[in-house]
Amino acid sequence: MKYALSEAALPRGFRFSATACGLKKTGALDLALLSSDVPASAAAVFTQNLVVAPPVVVSKENLRASGGRMRAVIVNAGNANCATGPAGRAASLKTVEETARRLVCHPHEVLVCSTGVIGVPLPLEKILRALSGVTRNRRPSGRSFAEFSLAICTTDTRPKTATTFFKMAGKRIHLVGCAKGAGMIHPNLATTLAFVATDAAISPSLLQKTLRDVAARTFNCISVDGDTSTNDTLLVLANGQAGAPAIKAGTSAHRAFAKALEEVCHSLALQIVADGEGAQRVIEIEVRRAKSEGDARRIAQTIATSPLVKTAFAGGDPNWGRIFAAAGRSGVKFDPHRVDIQLAGIPVLRRGQPLDFNERAASNRLLEKQVQVVVDLHAGRESTRFWTCDFTAEYVRINASYRT
Numbered sequence: 001m002k003y004a005l006s007e008a009a010l011p012r013g014f015r016f017s018a019t020a021c022g023l024k025k026t027g028a029l030d031l032a033l034l035s036s037d038v039p040a041s042a043a044a045v046f047t048q049n050l051v052v053a054p055p056v057v058v059s060k061e062n063l064r065a066s067g068g069r070m071r072a073v074i075v076n077a078g079n080a081n082c083a084t085g086p087a088g089r090a091a092s093l094k095t096v097e098e099t100a101r102r103l104v105c106h107p108h109e110v111l112v113c114s115t116g117v118i119g120v121p122l123p124l125e126k127i128l129r130a131l132s133g134v135t136r137n138r139r140p141s142g143r144s145f146a147e148f149s150l151a152i153c154t155t156d157t158r159p160k161t162a163t164t165f166f167k168m169a170g171k172r173i174h175l176v177g178c179a180k181g182a183g184m185i186h187p188n189l190a191t192t193l194a195f196v197a198t199d200a201a202i203s204p205s206l207l208q209k210t211l212r213d214v215a216a217r218t219f220n221c222i223s224v225d226g227d228t229s230t231n232d233t234l235l236v237l238a239n240g241q242a243g244a245p246a247i248k249a250g251t252s253a254h255r256a257f258a259k260a261l262e263e264v265c266h267s268l269a270l271q272i273v274a275d276g277e278g279a280q281r282v283i284e285i286e287v288r289r290a291k292s293e294g295d296a297r298r299i300a301q302t303i304a305t306s307p308l309v310k311t312a313f314a315g316g317d318p319n320w321g322r323i324f325a326a327a328g329r330s331g332v333k334f335d336p337h338r339v340d341i342q343l344a345g346i347p348v349l350r351r352g353q354p355l356d357f358n359e360r361a362a363s364n365r366l367l368e369k370q371v372q373v374v375v376d377l378h379a380g381r382e383s384t385r386f387w388t389c390d391f392t393a394e395y396v397r398i399n400a401s402y403r404t
Contacts (some may be wrong), residue, residue: 034195080116095124219269288383
């Protein structure tokens with residue numbers, strides 16, 4: 001995976017821009033535009049929260065109306081435009097309409113995303129005033145992409161970006177992605193704002209299926225705090241400008257594309273966990289030998305969202321009992337007398353019985369930046385991995401004063 005951004009790593013036919021329109025109190029970049037020079041195949045997954053923001057509704061409608069062929073996405077940060085009544089929907093529609101007019105495309109070919117505080121009217125006039133500049137200043141450059149990645153952030157301490165490529169029919173196919181997210185992160189489709197652009201040629205239907213499969217193993221396997229936002233959107237645009245043949249289902253090219261897309265999404269998802277609000281370390285929870293993948297995921301997710309488990313990791317406390325108890329309350333049926341647990345490579349439980357281990361050495365390992373937990377049920381053949389972070393007092397401080 002490449003993290004250093006260069007223009008050579010960007011997919012052909014995409015342009016990026018960002019500006020400060022005044023939504024963020026700090027005056028930082030807060031309005032961003034990603035556009036394709038030609039109509040691109042589009043696929044997206046959205047939040048499953050019943051409280052859903054108008055930008056998500058409008059984007060879903062446009063994706064359907066366009067048949068999955070899009071030209072651009074306009075994103076604002078600093079205001080979620082959620083729970084804002086009819087004016088919120090009108091603001092999203094007007095943003096799409098004005099962006100499309102300046103890009104000389106149909107409004108149905110533009111997606112709109114918002115992120116920030118819920119329940120505050122969106123200052124639409126600030127966005128409309130900035131649209132002229134943000135559309136005019138689009139560039140196919142690494143710097144413009146970096147600014148786009150920064151503009152979508154809210155409580156993030158840093159942008160999240162990832163790039164990769166694969167070869168097909170003598171052509172190099174590029175993928176580049178960015179994401180924002182540090183709080184309100186939990187698997188329920190997307191769990192953040194994330195955007196991936198690629199110059200691969202692929203149909204909207206196959207792209208949608210591929211994205212759903214990839215999201216299930218990446219963005220749907222992370223949690224910071226157990227909360228799912230009202231604005232979550234994960235979007236992929238594929239414009240075919242690499243000049244390679246169209247990717248077909250079941251081919252080696254499709255497998256290579258799916259692997260590359262998963263590489264980018266996996267990197268972005270783990271960067272979100274690492275930048276979780278107040279987080280000090282990333283915790284990988286692996287549940288082995290469950291009866292079903294669903295059982296394994298449910299146990300892993302229960303452990304990952306347990307405040308007691310997460311606070312123990314914050315202090316480097318090898319309190320394996322909290323992990324064992326979380327698995328037991330997950331709702332999955334298993335035999336506790338067959339369970340093994342390892343913390344950071346140290347066996348602490350075997351066949352349901354505690355083992356002697358050096359607690360100081362274990363504590364030191366738990367204070368590292370990356371920590372692995374393995375829970376072996378000895379009940380079947382299915383396994384899964386899930387990623388979370390520790391839960392610190394800094395998380396409370398950030399969210400206790402988010403609006404004030």
